[in-house]
Amino acid sequence: AQSVAQPEDQVNVAEGNPLTVKCTYSVSGNPYLFWYVQYPNRGLQFLLKYITGDNLVKGSYGFEAEFNKSQTSFHLKKPSALVSDSALYFCAVRADTGGFKTIFGAGTRLFVKA
Amino acid sequence: SQTIHQWPATLVQPVGSPLSLECTVEGTSNPNLYWYRQAAGRGLQLLFYSVGIGQISSEVPQNLSASRPQDRQFILSSKKLLLSDSGFYLCAWSVSGRGNIQYFGAGTRLSVL
Numbered sequence A: 001a002q003s004v005a006q007p008e009d010q011v012n013v014a015e016g017n018p019l020t021v022k023c024t025y026s027v028s029g030n031p032y033l034f035w036y037v038q039y040p041n042r043g044l045q046f047l048l049k050y051i052t053g054d055n056l057v058k059g060s061y062g063f064e065a066e067f068n069k070s071q072t073s074f075h076l077k078k079p080s081a082l083v084s085d086s087a088l089y090f091c092a093v094r095a096d097t098g099g100f101k102t103i104f105g106a107g108t109r110l111f112v113k114a
Numbered sequence B: 001s002q003t004i005h006q007w008p009a010t011l012v013q014p015v016g017s018p019l020s021l022e023c024t025v026e027g028t029s030n031p032n033l034y035w036y037r038q039a040a041g042r043g044l045q046l047l048f049y050s051v052g053i054g055q056i057s058s059e060v061p062q063n064l065s066a067s068r069p070q071d072r073q074f075i076l077s078s079k080k081l082l083l084s085d086s087g088f089y090l091c092a093w094s095v096s097g098r099g100n101i102q103y104f105g106a107g108t109r110l111s112v113l
Helices: none
Strands: A002-003 A010-014 A018-020 A023-024 A031-038 A044-050 A056-058 A064-068 A072-076 A087-095 A108-113 B004-008 B010-013 B020-028 B032-038 B042-052 B055-058 B066-068 B075-080 B087-094 B106-110
Touching: A002 A087, A018 A108, A023 A072, A044 A056, A044 A064, A056 B075, A064 B042, A072 A087, A072 B055, B004 B087, B010 B020, B020 B032, B020 B087, B032 B075, B042 B066, B042 B075, B055 B066, B055 B075, B075 B087
Parallel strands: A010 A108, B010 B106
Antiparallel strands: A002 A023, A018 A072, A031 A044, A031 A087, A056 A064, A064 A072, A087 A108, B004 B020, B020 B075, B032 B042, B032 B087, B042 B055, B066 B075, B087 B106
């Protein structure tokens, strides 16, 4: 069975500091991994994905994520946080063995303080 | 370019009343379509998905149903709403293939009173 864990309900970081939002996954087969962001009362927006290839994936708004197969992790990072990055972040996984179901994590709320 | 429309944005309904939420996608053909519910601003619960007209898969047994009368139209319905149906409902679409990125509508905030 597929699953995604986001161990932190909330991450607090000061503006200008680096941020990390953690994600670990479990899937049968090779994973397709995603990060999405949600602003208040809006739908989710796609940030980045890992399918294959380079373990470091770059996405929108200066975000990047590193795929670590041995640790089954896909942590989201940004070198310098902005107040406008404050939002709810979701990690998601889908197996490459077919099927249409993508499993989303519970979400991590990011607060960036000025 | 592709767009997804979801309406209404907010809805207040009494317990026991019917429900119909509509989602349409433009700019793509034969999309995969999804209905999610998000409770209390946290995780997403997949309710239904569809890979084609008339093809609906239900993930969670409940008093909700879904239909896909046209290729790019996805409807979430209920005959009698419960208090527990309150939440934020999100429609999404994707195209089959590697990655299968999902693109979400703006959501409907449903309050059942």
